[in-house]
Amino acid sequence: MKRAEQILGIVLLLFAIYIGYESTQIDTGGTIGSVGAGFIPFWMSVSLGIISVAMLVQSITLPSDRFAPTFFSEKTARMQVLWVLAGYLVAVAVMKPLGMLISLAIVMATTMPAFGARSWKVIAFTAIATPVIVYIVFGHWLKVDLPMGILENVLSIY
């Protein structure tokens, strides 16, 4: 965890440097009576940079026993988190071409096993039923213009 804290400090510092640089490309100066559009981002990135350096120093100087021993409690926990993240990433990526309903079915099908669902019948049923409920509640009742993707011609919202 000590190493993870050090990485966090470095990532925040790099982010602060990058945003600070980007802010200088806008308008950081303060003419009389006003400050430019880059003023707040610049000074916030400076503040974040200082804080991240302090965090980095703290994570280097403090003894290891002041931190949790590991970042992930178990290897399986890490795999489950990655699995949910990957499933959700795929679902977001296919949302436009395949439509939200198929995308949500992917979310359900990939996330449920990570939370301990073992019966494939239950998973399949829920993965199909959920988009149907979303279609009825959001598409029909609440009139949300859901992206339908390949189902555009099969299911109409209005």
Added chain:
Amino acid sequence: METFQQLLMGFHVAATPFNLLLCFLGCVIGTIIGALPGIGPAAGLSILLPLTFGMNPTSGMIMMAGLYCGTMYGGTITSVLINVPGEAASVMTCLDGYQMAMQGRAGKALGIAAIGSFIAGTASVVFLMLLALPMVKFALSFGPPEYFALMLMGLCTVAGLTSGSVLKALAGTCLGILVATPGMDAFSGLPRLTFGLTGLLGGIDFVVVAVGLFGIGEVLYNVEQSMEMKFLIEKISIKEVWPNRAEWRASVGPITRGTLIGFLVGVLPGAGGTIATFLSYAVEKRVSKHPEQFGKGAIEGVAAPEAANNASTGGAMVPLLTLGIPGSGTTAIMLGALMMYGLQPGPLLFLKNPDFVWGVIASMYIGNVMLVIMNMACIPLFVKICKIPNYFLMPFVIVFATVGVYSVDGNIFDVWMLYVFGVMGYFMNKFGMPRAPVLLAVVLGPMVERALRQSLILSQGSYDIFFTRPISAVLLMMGLAAVLWPVFDMIWQRRRARRMAGA
């Protein structure tokens, strides 16, 4: 008299069948969310927020206020029955509540918690009502420098008083303000920090940040936690819930003190319900004639923290409604919602939209009545709901969050941003970085910037304007004190430890 008339008008607004239904729904959903470990009030509120956008502002806010109060009631159920707090403010209830349940007094623990919550919740709404108009009159004299100082103080206090590392909380505040900056600059019309992405031209919606950090982030964090719910008792009759005379006598003082502590702490930005419960528990233990019974099933140990966490809701609404300054992640979401409804938060809200403000205040009275009835009579039902397996609940949260965020603007770019903030929320949780300062900064960031720039236009670029006006100078000093408080506290603790070691 003026307050009473306004309150009557509020009841007239809140007591329509539709608003009563929404208040009831908010209370039920809030109680369930509060009872479910893993979904906090901020997460619940953020996930359900998009649903309220189709409603009129008063109805939407009534539902959210009901939900907010409901989460405070609901957290007790799992604290008492399975020793797992439904949300952070219920941690102290576990200490004695679970012990009472082990001794076969679960009903009494839940009963006194519900009654204490009702008394404290109702009293805090009375305090809110009494404090609101004087606060509004005072705040009407504020100009941009005072607002800048007030908001800066709010951000500093949240960072300084939050639990955990102050450095991380301050980093979160800076990150939050940075998250609020992309888009078109309101003063110059220049695009900034859009990185060539057209989706960022309109800025990052606070709903995306709130749902990502608290909703998706929480789900990802829960993947690692195995939460097996083993309830001690599943059937409790109403007879078992009602306290006897001795229990009443033991609980009156703790409820009164908890109410006062909860309300006062709730008004402070950043402190919130959790600190209020810790403080009230510590006070009760100190004033008790039998402190050795605390932690072993003392009813005072349940009554005081439960009263405190419910009283904090009324307290937290004071700065939100009168000054337009939220004090916690949950009230930041409510403030964001106000702005999305097209209302201008701040003292003028009381003058321009009295029906809205008093409608919400009246609905908090009604909500507390609904909640005490529900929590006395429907505990077995909530226990059953708490048993919904996580493999149904958590994926549904992702689905609801995704559709909800998409439905705000009908933009898939927002769903991508939701993913990004979900991952960020997960890592913040892992690193013990508080998320409330980020959300608060996202909401307050544009307001702070506007107030700063307006002040500098007024002063022709001189920063003296913040220090020569007494109110803004005092507020800035308070903000500085809040940030430095943990440093002083650490020095004091070290000196004390050295003194103890020397003795």
